[in-house]
Amino acid sequence: MQLKQAIEALRPLQGEVIPIRTVQETRPPEEFADAYAAEVNVKAASKVVKALDSAFPRDPALSLGHLRRFSKRENLPAPLKAAIEEDRSFSKTPAQTIFVLISPPVPDLDQVQAVLAPFAPASSPSARNTPSDASSPELTTPKINLIPTKVPIQPPFNITQAENWSNNLWPVVFNAAAPRATIAPPPQVLNRAQEHISTQAGYYLSLARKVAEEAEQSGHGRGVGAVIVDPAIETHIDAISWGADWNPRDRWMEAVVAVGGDARYGRGEAGAPSQKDLHPGLVPNPASTTYDADLEGGPDLHALMRATELVARRRREDAVHEAAMESLTPPAIVATDPQLSTQLSPLESYFLYDADTPSAHPPPEPSSPKKRKHEEPNPEIRATQVEISDDTDPQSISSAPLPAPPPSTTALADPIIAARTNAPEWPSDPFSDSTIPPSSRIRTRAQGGYLCTDLDVYMSHEPCLCCSMGILLSRFRAVIFPRSGRMKSGGLASEPVGPTTDEESAHNESVVATDTEDERLYYGLHWRKELNWRALGFEFVEEADGVDGHEGVAFHA
């Protein structure tokens, strides 16, 4: 069976795509600031607001729309009510007064007194013209009763939090849409992407596992795979399938722009043989039975990093980009292939070079599917003519004629030459000095291709922190991994897998940052409001999925 047919025969994972909540959703931030409630005449309420706003302009950086401006005494939080009961200076006729919030940053209290003095409660014991005070000059200005409290400076994330604050601090308003703007993706964006991704995620994740299997069975790395998909091509396939008698799902693989497998055992350091070379034919690589940092290669050899580099490498081959780069001072170091991007596995090579854009060919006939052709013979593609199927002999893959490893110890004497000629020391690279096939699925810079903008990446495992941030820096639109591939060292999950976490239980467990069962930290790196770049994050929960995470040796995926 040919590689192409093996890919077509992949069975999709069955399950459901679920958004990974942000850490602000799973652990709503609770930050508080000092504030005061001031008792004023209820009839002067609107004047009070004007007076306060003109005397103490609001800090635009603080968005305090969730805090009510006023509260009747009966609606005050219980602790404030209790304090007022004990203090005799407050009005004896609560119906004629109302409490206004002096919100943070709290101004000088003497100034507050001065601004609010005209609006003192008429019946206040300390109010103007009280006979007993008439003789006392400092009381010609009435005293406003102030009672200290704390207020949340962020809007409540859920009803429970809102009620809790209203009952204990100060009445707050809960607006289901408002808080999401800063701490979670806009619901419509998230829902649309979830719907889109759900249709074919099972296939891409199945392919990611295939890539992972290939990486492991070749001895090159651990069993981790990444699949990069262009949603625009998916949409295109969908569009051209209208009216045609084929199912767009049958062509899911045409939206794959690159795949990358883990290669942490493939790089020789300081001229020494790599872990793969040390254990020829032994699969999985013996180094994978433990976590020994010295044998782990490095995160630049992880599946995500390699897949990303393959996209970049393809974009670099664009002549326009090459010409533009020539005018720049070349970087000092380009004489390395740290991510082994020229040592392609059969699957990597297939998707990078042996595939074309779906529009380039008519849809395949159901009875006799056309074979794709490539214009130039490609030595890497020859390596793809091995069988990959469920019963593949691992040896046949590991012995596949992969291109010779680059002389990793050889630094080019002249980095300028290295940059200009795009690293001529890779004899195995078929496109190093030639034009790229016009049918690449990876858009060139001229076609609007920029880093991995607008692409989705499907991973066999939860990526490590380094790769998770690499996803953001590469500007992926979304990242998807199966929940069964959760990693202790992962960077994306934001909460332990547990019984359905409704809003209430999530709030009550808001301080829990680690899973007591299997300690790890939950970074939810895909969407952090603190970071400049964000991606949508999804977990794929398989049907009859008994495992909630990777079992076996802990490592960085």
Added chain:
Amino acid sequence: MDPPSAECELVPSTVAEDSRHSYFMKQALLMGEKALQSGETPVGCVLVHNDRIVGSGMNDTNRSMNGTRHAEFLAIAELLQTYPRSTLQSTDLYVTVEPCVMCASALKQYRIRSVYYGCANDRFGGTGGVLSLHSDVSLDPPYPVYGGLYQKEAIMLLRRFYIQENEKAPNPRPKKNRELNTRFEDEEVLPPIS
């Protein structure tokens, strides 16, 4: 600038006396300068093992079209040409800008001995700026971080970069009327680093 913690703070007067740290950070700044000349975000670094520079790197994301090619990765790749990975356990990094979250994790996985940086990175920093991966619990041991070494020089490099227009961006923003800010306030606000 907000150092990760008190124990990680370098007292400037000590730094001035410490010509060794100064020397290596200046080499990192030279790499940053080189990045600027190449149209890259000006971040540079050197790896120092037994008082010798065994790897140097600069940001390379525009040339490589790979958003993950940060200076630290290039320096490590250079080191690995001559030394095994285990060398990093007795190697220090001097980098002009606090390592980002990605690099902070990578440095931990590579088991760097310690990190010296110039200016903090409020948008992406992984060693105190946004997250503190250097000290968080993980599969790999924590590493110490010292910030503030030639901070102003590192910031000036970035400012010189960010007043330029980014022709690589899909929608370049015109910045014709910008002037290079050479002032330093006590509360320094850093430009974004990507």
